[in-house]
Amino acid sequence: MNISHQKVDDVNANIQVELTPEDYTPSVDKAIKDQAKKAKLPGFRPGMVPVGHIKRTYGKAILFDEINKLVNDKIAAYIGENKLEVLGQPLPADNDADAVYNWDFKDTFNFTYEIGIAPEFETPFSKETAFTAYDIKADEATLTERVKNLRRSYGKMTNPEVSEDGDVLYATLKQEKEDGIENTASVRTDIIEDAKIKKALVGLKKDDTVKIDVKKAFKVADAARILGINEESFENLDVTKFELTVKNINRLEESDLDQEFFDKLFPAGEVTKEEDFTAKVKEEVENLFKQNSDQKLRNDIYAFGMDNVDVKFPEAFLKKWLKATNPNISAEELEEGFADFLSNLKWTIIENRIVTTNNLEVKYDEVINLAKERIYAQIKMYNINEEPSDEQLNQFAMQLLQDREQANRLFEEAKALKVFDYLKENVTLNAEEISYVDFEKLEK
Structure with a gap:
């Protein structure tokens, strides 16, 4: 077997592989014998199919597979031995498709593969870098916020009579138009983006009603979830004023700083x-x-x-x-x-x-x-x-x-x-x- 490579330029090269019958015959013969031992064909007992029959029937397919394996293995070994830093994997050159072989176990095969080569460069890192x-x-602000979040994570849910900033309102939102959208959902006051709307939701009691502009109040994803519609439908709303009616007020009380919490x-x-x-x-x-x-x-x-x-x-x-x-x-x-x-x-x-x-x-x-x-x-x-x-x-x-x-x-x-x-x-x-x-x- 002859295998070599030739640079096309700094980052492209070709690998040429020449296979003679002496190179591939041993592995092909072994594959045919192995197939004969495993084959189950009508008219033959299992494991007793003649090698010649397998060669006549499946020989070319076996030859093709074995040559592919041999070429791939040899190219991989060649790349490793020659320390070629390749990019991607070798690809058959376009002109290989024009080659014509008899596949009669006597051919000498010549294959060309394209490879990409990693560019040469010096790494720019040193003690001067x-x-x-x-x-x-x-x-203090970060620590205070972290402590607050931990205390809330292990706190308990309560239902106060009057809402405060940070509460979750279980409420019905009804669009101000005939046959408009109506949906009941949990509304977190801490995600409201408009300061005036957020203030309007403080001090509410059960069954209180307030009017809000949902496009000012929420981000698109939050609003779509609360209204029970998809984001595209929300973007296309012709009426954005909704009547919000409080059904319940939920508040997560912070855990006490006690031994149970620690x-x-x-x-x-x-x-x-x-x-x-x-x-x-x-x-x-x-x-x-x-x-x-x-x-x-x-x-x-x-x-x-x-x-x-x-x-x-x-x-x-x-x-x-x-x-x-x-x-x-x-x-x-x-x-x-x-x-x-x-x-x-x-x-x-x-x-x-x-x-x-x-x-x-x-x-x-x-x-x-x-x-x-x-x-x-x-x-x-x-x-x-x-x-x-x-x-x-x-x-x-x-x-x-x-x-x-x-x-x-x-x-x-x-x-x-x-x-x-x-x-x-x-x-x-x-x-x-x-x-x-x-x-x-x-x-x-």
């Missing part, structure tokens, strides 16, 4: 005083802020890398490959999504170049641990007091990784974390303390 690592501090949030007896509770909440909030800070740093590193790596791609080849692997995609859809595809591909090859250049390795244990972290976070989301054992997390993680799509996603996430950790150690990070309010302004 500086980024800001923000240390986000929780301000034990719902933390292991029993761990928190016994309000100041300890506040300190725990501050720690929790600032840990969440650490995630925000890391995400900001990731975004800044990503933007710097994308701006400072100037490369070209084998665009014609990539479009051909995308069409071959997604035959139902239209030309318009392909063009619409192609810029985003190239953007994602660019960052992927930057990450891959950092991995290969610096001999980084994603280990299986790291993928397992990442899976366990994600599962643990999901469990705690639904039950803050549940503490799964390490054995349980291992079992859940192994089950998750049985799904190839999930396993690939976690591997890619582990690789991205590995690259991020490497870059944090090999660029300059300037620490800067900042309030959450000011940090939010950076994001806008």
Whole structure:
């Protein structure tokens, strides 16, 4: 067998494969014998079909399949041995379709495959590259809001006589026109966008009525839900004034800051005083802020890398490959999504170049641990007091990784974390303390 590749330009190449009968005959003969052992054909006992009969009947199809397997395996091995950083997968060249073969087990086959090559570039990160690592501090307003939300999450529902801001009104809304829309639903006063309308819904009692303009009061999705119609119908309303009649007032009272409340949030007896509770909440909030800070740093590193790596791609080849692997995609859809595809591909090859250049390795244990972290976070989301054992997390993680799509996603996430950790150690990070309010302004 002869196999070689030839560059067309910096990002395109062809792989040529020549197969002689000596190359493919052993595997084809073996496949025919295996088929004879398994074949169940009329007039023959199971496993006793003559090899010659199989060769006459199915020989060309077997030959075709075996040559395809052989060529694909050899090309994959060649790419690995020659360390070719290919994009997509090899595609048969158009001129291969013109080749004519007898398929009589004597042909010498010549195949040409097109490949896309990752562009050459230097990664732009070094100790001279500086980024800001923000240390986000929780301000009083943020802590107060977090405590309020926690107390409301574990509070109790009451039905006061008079409405206040933040209550939920169970009310009927009737359009001010003959045969107009009428629907009864829960109306959260905290989602009302117009200050005057929100004020008008404070101080109401059961059976009180007030007129509101629903287009001023609600966002489209909220209004459509409350009125029991779809968003398009809401957008086309000719009359937007509705009469709102209160049927009931619901209020979620905040939980008391007592031991029962503390034990719902933390292991029993761990928190016994309000100041300890506040300190725990501050720690929790600032840990969440650490995630925000890391995400900001990731975004800044990503933007710097994308701006400072100037490369070209084998665009014609990539479009051909995308069409071959997604035959139902239209030309318009392909063009619409192609810029985003190239953007994602660019960052992927930057990450891959950092991995290969610096001999980084994603280990299986790291993928397992990442899976366990994600599962643990999901469990705690639904039950803050549940503490799964390490054995349980291992079992859940192994089950998750049985799904190839999930396993690939976690591997890619582990690789991205590995690259991020490497870059944090090999660029300059300037620490800067900042309030959450000011940090939010950076994001806008």
